[in-house]
Amino acid sequence: MFSRGKYADSGNGREMGSKRQRLPDSNLSYYGASMGSSYAYNTSSYAYMSQPPPFPVVRLRGLPFDCLESDVADFLHGLDIVDVLFVHKGGRFSGEAFCVLGYPLQVDLALQRNRQNMGRRYVEVFRSKRHEYYQAVAAEVSEMSGGSGGSPRRSVPRARSYDDGKDAAEHTGVLRLRGLPYSAGKDDVLDFFKDFGLSEDSVHIVVNSEGRPTGEAFVEFANAADSKAAMVKDRMTLGSRYIELFPSSAEELDEAVSRVR
Known part of the structure; x- marks a missing residue:
C-alpha cells in the first residue's frame, strides 16, 4: 500500500517528503x-x-x-x-x-x-x-x-465565456461537482455545503463500472434558489482539491447513476 515515505531516491524516483498540496x-x-x-x-x-x-x-x-x-x-x-x-x-x-x-x-x-x-x-x-x-x-x-498565502484556486484553462455560460445556466436544484478527492465520501460533501442543510440522500457520489470514485458527484438541493446560492462555493477547496460546480438536472443525475447499474 502506498504511504508517505514509500518512495526513496533511486534511478527513477526519490523519497516522498512533506505533504504535497493536492495529493493526500x-x-x-x-x-x-x-x-x-x-x-x-x-x-x-x-x-x-x-x-x-x-x-x-x-x-x-x-x-x-x-x-x-x-x-x-x-x-x-x-x-x-x-x-x-x-x-x-x-x-x-x-x-x-x-x-x-x-x-x-x-x-x-x-x-x-x-x-x-x-x-x-x-x-x-x-x-x-x-x-x-x-x-x-x-x-x-x-x-x-498569487503570493497572498490565501486558499489556492487554479486558473481553469477555458475562455471567459465558459464561466459566463455557468452564470447564465438555468438552475433546477441539482449541481454537479467535479474534482473531488477520490477518498471523499458523502460526509465530506455535506460538510462542504454545510450551510444548506442537506441530507445524505441528497448526495450522489459517481463511481465507474469497477466501483471506483470518478471524482464527480451530484447534489440535490431543496430548490433552484439554493443551488444557485451554492455556486459561491465554485472552485473552493475540499481537503486539498479545488472543486468545480456546474448547474445540472435530475435527468443528468439519473443518467450518471444508471451508467454503473
Whole structure:
C-alpha cells in the first residue's frame, strides 16, 4: 500500500517528503488497497531487490487548451489515475500536465499512449520524476494563491465565456461537482455545503463500472434558489482539491447513476 515515505531516491524516483498540496496520502492508500494482491505482486520484486519502487508519474505535452481531468482519464483509459496536475504559465494553461498513476508498472503502459490523439491533437507522454512533479505543484500553488498565502484556486484553462455560460445556466436544484478527492465520501460533501442543510440522500457520489470514485458527484438541493446560492462555493477547496460546480438536472443525475447499474 502506498504511504508517505514509500518512495526513496533511486534511478527513477526519490523519497516522498512533506505533504504535497493536492495529493493526500489517503488517495494513494485507496489505490494501493484497491489493487490488492496484484499490486503486492508488482511491488514485491522491488522489495526482493532491496530497491524502492519509482514514483509513478508521467508528463503529458500537447494537450488541448480546453482539456479537463476527465479528458486525461479518457486518454489513459484503463489506468489508475491518482492525480492530474495541469501546468500554468503566466496564468494560462501551457498544454502540459503531470499525471500520477496507481503504481509504478503503469508508467510503462502510459508511455505506450505517446503520440496518440486527444481530439485533433496528438499528445506526447514522457517519463517523469517525483521532484519534477512536486516542483510543478509548488509553482502551481504559488500562482494560484498569487503570493497572498490565501486558499489556492487554479486558473481553469477555458475562455471567459465558459464561466459566463455557468452564470447564465438555468438552475433546477441539482449541481454537479467535479474534482473531488477520490477518498471523499458523502460526509465530506455535506460538510462542504454545510450551510444548506442537506441530507445524505441528497448526495450522489459517481463511481465507474469497477466501483471506483470518478471524482464527480451530484447534489440535490431543496430548490433552484439554493443551488444557485451554492455556486459561491465554485472552485473552493475540499481537503486539498479545488472543486468545480456546474448547474445540472435530475435527468443528468439519473443518467450518471444508471451508467454503473
